Amino acid sequence: MTAQDSGKPLLQAHGIAKHFSVRQSGLGPFGRKGLLKAVDGVTLSVMPGRTLGLVGESGCGKSTTGRLLLGLMTPSAGEVQFDGQPLAKAGTAEWRQQRQLMQMVYQDPLGALDRRLTVGRQIGEPLEIHHPGMTVADRNERIVAEMAAVGLQPHHAERYPHELSGGQRQRVVLARALILQPRLLVCDEPISALDVSIQAQVVNLLLDLQQDLNLAYVFISHDLKVVRQISHDVAVMYLGRIVEYGEAESLFRDPQHPYTQALLAAIPSVVRQGAPRIAPIQGDPPDPANPPSGCAFRTRCPRATALCAETAPALQTLPDGRQVACHFVTPDTASRPGRVAA
Amino acid sequence: MTDIATQLPTETEPADRHAGMKRFFAAYPPGVLLGLSWILLMLILALGADLLTPYSFTAFDLKARLQPPIGMGGALNHALGTDELGRDVLSRLIMSIRMSILIAFFGTLIAACMGTLLGLMAAHFRGKVEAVILVMIDFQASMPFMIIALSVLAFFGNSIVLFVVLMGFHSWERYARISRGLALSANEQGYASAVRQLGAGSGRIYGRHVLPNIASTLIVSMTLTFPEIILLESGLSFLGLGVQPPLTSLGNMVGYGREYITRAPWIMLAPSAVIVLTTLSISMLGDWLRDRLDPTLR
Numbered sequence: 001m002t003a004q005d006s007g008k009p010l011l012q013a014h015g016i017a018k019h020f021s022v023r024q025s026g027l028g029p030f031g032r033k034g035l036l037k038a039v040d041g042v043t044l045s046v047m048p049g050r051t052l053g054l055v056g057e058s059g060c061g062k063s064t065t066g067r068l069l070l071g072l073m074t075p076s077a078g079e080v081q082f083d084g085q086p087l088a089k090a091g092t093a094e095w096r097q098q099r100q101l102m103q104m105v106y107q108d109p110l111g112a113l114d115r116r117l118t119v120g121r122q123i124g125e126p127l128e129i130h131h132p133g134m135t136v137a138d139r140n141e142r143i144v145a146e147m148a149a150v151g152l153q154p155h156h157a158e159r160y161p162h163e164l165s166g167g168q169r170q171r172v173v174l175a176r177a178l179i180l181q182p183r184l185l186v187c188d189e190p191i192s193a194l195d196v197s198i199q200a201q202v203v204n205l206l207l208d209l210q211q212d213l214n215l216a217y218v219f220i221s222h223d224l225k226v227v228r229q230i231s232h233d234v235a236v237m238y239l240g241r242i243v244e245y246g247e248a249e250s251l252f253r254d255p256q257h258p259y260t261q262a263l264l265a266a267i268p269s270v271v272r273q274g275a276p277r278i279a280p281i282q283g284d285p286p287d288p289a290n291p292p293s294g295c296a297f298r299t300r301c302p303r304a305t306a307l308c309a310e311t312a313p314a315l316q317t318l319p320d321g322r323q324v325a326c327h328f329v330t331p332d333t334a335s336r337p338g339r340v341a342a
Numbered sequence: 343m344t345d346i347a348t349q350l351p352t353e354t355e356p357a358d359r360h361a362g363m364k365r366f367f368a369a370y371p372p373g374v375l376l377g378l379s380w381i382l383l384m385l386i387l388a389l390g391a392d393l394l395t396p397y398s399f400t401a402f403d404l405k406a407r408l409q410p411p412i413g414m415g416g417a418l419n420h421a422l423g424t425d426e427l428g429r430d431v432l433s434r435l436i437m438s439i440r441m442s443i444l445i446a447f448f449g450t451l452i453a454a455c456m457g458t459l460l461g462l463m464a465a466h467f468r469g470k471v472e473a474v475i476l477v478m479i480d481f482q483a484s485m486p487f488m489i490i491a492l493s494v495l496a497f498f499g500n501s502i503v504l505f506v507v508l509m510g511f512h513s514w515e516r517y518a519r520i521s522r523g524l525a526l527s528a529n530e531q532g533y534a535s536a537v538r539q540l541g542a543g544s545g546r547i548y549g550r551h552v553l554p555n556i557a558s559t560l561i562v563s564m565t566l567t568f569p570e571i572i573l574l575e576s577g578l579s580f581l582g583l584g585v586q587p588p589l590t591s592l593g594n595m596v597g598y599g600r601e602y603i604t605r606a607p608w609i610m611l612a613p614s615a616v617i618v619l620t621t622l623s624i625s626m627l628g629d630w631l632r633d634r635l636d637p638t639l640r
Binding site for chain 2: 070072095096097098099100103104106108111112113114115116117125126129130173176
């Protein structure tokens with residue numbers, strides 16, 4: 001957990017954006033074509049062996065960001081660098097080679113597994129793809145070892161995905177992702193489809209694996225408690241942009257952006273004591289195909305003024321390294337902990 | 343009970359033999375066994391037609407014209423009776439089975455391969471390739487196949503090879519639609535995108551994962567088109583555009599037997615019964631096969 005690596009970042013994203021062309025709602029098939037900015041200028045970096053938590057409401061672009069970071073989609077703008085090298089174009093041979101270093105863990109493990117193949121075969125499949133010369137005996141040895149590492153019994157190898165429990169399936173997905181010893185794992189809501197008791201098991205497994213293998217995680221979730229437990233850094237997203245980005249513990253203790261404050265206020269008993277009560281956020285986020293002018297959060301922000309409707313706030317770095325995009329949070333005002341200066 | 347028997351297989355006790363039988367019939371229901379035996383019989387007849395026919399299927403026996411079959415007052419020398427020219431119905435039936443099964447089998451195979459390939463191509467390449475394939479599918483689906491068949495046969499004449507290929511063009515668009523839709527949904531989310539993300543090439547994704555997963559749907563579709571092709575062939579032969587005399591097929595027999603339906607119904611009834619039984623058997627077998635191929639239903 002404390003592996004503080006001050007070297008080069010493993011993964012770096014510079015202003016990545018993903019725009020989809022959609023029809024405006026309301027007019028059905030005759031609607032005007034619009035541009036949905038699912039992700040709009042996200043810059044972040046992940047150090048080796050560290051975890052970046054990506055949080056936000058549904059539809060804020062977390063998952064799209066995760067897919068962009070892995071190169072599963074080509075960004076409309078910006079660039080992702082892995083270990084100093086730009087990611088290859090999706091589908092090319094070079095891109096396929098890069099898969100050995102970075103893997104994805106899915107929200108729905110049953111959907112991510114082929115129900116016609118035994119679990120053992122599927123865990124070994126990355127080896128078949130990337131090391132076709134490997135003998136069957138060697139491969140089976142690796143499969144059993146990897147299954148043991150994620151806490152599966154050897155006899156599970158002969159089972160089919162539907163014969164396993166949800167937690168076991170997620171372990172299978174993890175074993176498949178880890179068998180090539182990648183350096184980065186993007187976990188897209190890896191526990192939200194699991195029972196609460198199994199969530200804890202999987203989170204602990206992720207923490208253990210990180211310690212043993214010096215893995216870097218991008219952990220996408222809307223479960224703030226788990227994100228707080230697992231992350232070193234946290235980026236809070238709202239409508240495709242990062243609104244607050246910083247070291248996890250201080251961000252959760254002392255949120256600066258009104259959106260982060262509202263998000264944290266929505267979880268029971270985390271920041272309640274002592275701190276002034278902030279009303280949990282109301283309503284739904286605006287339509288991302290038709291975002292409000294200026295600051296995207298102003299329609300739901302308790303502090304919004306005319307300035308917010310005119311100009312979108314840029315991310316500013318505070319003295320402690322935190323980045324916040326809000327007109328009311330500047331390096332001068334941030335010294336007062338716990339509240340936003342008026 | 344069957345569950346316990348599966349877990350503890352011992353062969354010595356007689357009580358277990360009962361359980362074993364039960365298990366066997368649970369896995370192979372009697373209807374499926376009957377269908378399977380019928381199809382096997384058809385295949386044996388088709389393969390050994392030259393050896394099994396008691397007479398040449400074109401041999402006349404003008405003295406024994408319209409002789410009824412055994413059971414309707416006939417004699418042993420023509421077990422299923424004779425037609426208006428005194429040709430042995432049993433011999434003609436066996437040759438017809440061979441011809442119809444050949445046409446339906448290869449027709450289905452051609453349609454399934456072509457349709458699946460085009461569907462997967464559309465799902466893989468998207469864009470222009472997909473647009474072209476979709477237009478082809480729509481064209482095929484909107485045009486009554488009978489009209490296409492009639493015009494092709496009218497322009498290019500009739501040969502067995504052309505006829506089989508033409509049958510292969512029947513219903514390929516169904517396979518193309520099914521495979522495209524299923525491959526698209528697999529690509530978009532789930533196991534196929536997960537495997538692609540592992541770094542797998544297209545061959546592995548489609549060959550190892552997508553195709554086996556959509557195969558059950560395609561197989562069911564094949565068991566639906568197989569009878570359809572038999573019926574289509576029968577229809578075209580009935581119209582005189584399919585298999586040409588002296589060659590014979592099931593539909594051809596039904597077509598020419600129609601004129602004698604009141605005086606000698608056996609000429610038409612024998613091939614009709616074979617058509618019904620074969621199509622029924624194949625449908626039952628396809629249903630059963632679909633369940634057997636799905637590990638989640640085991």
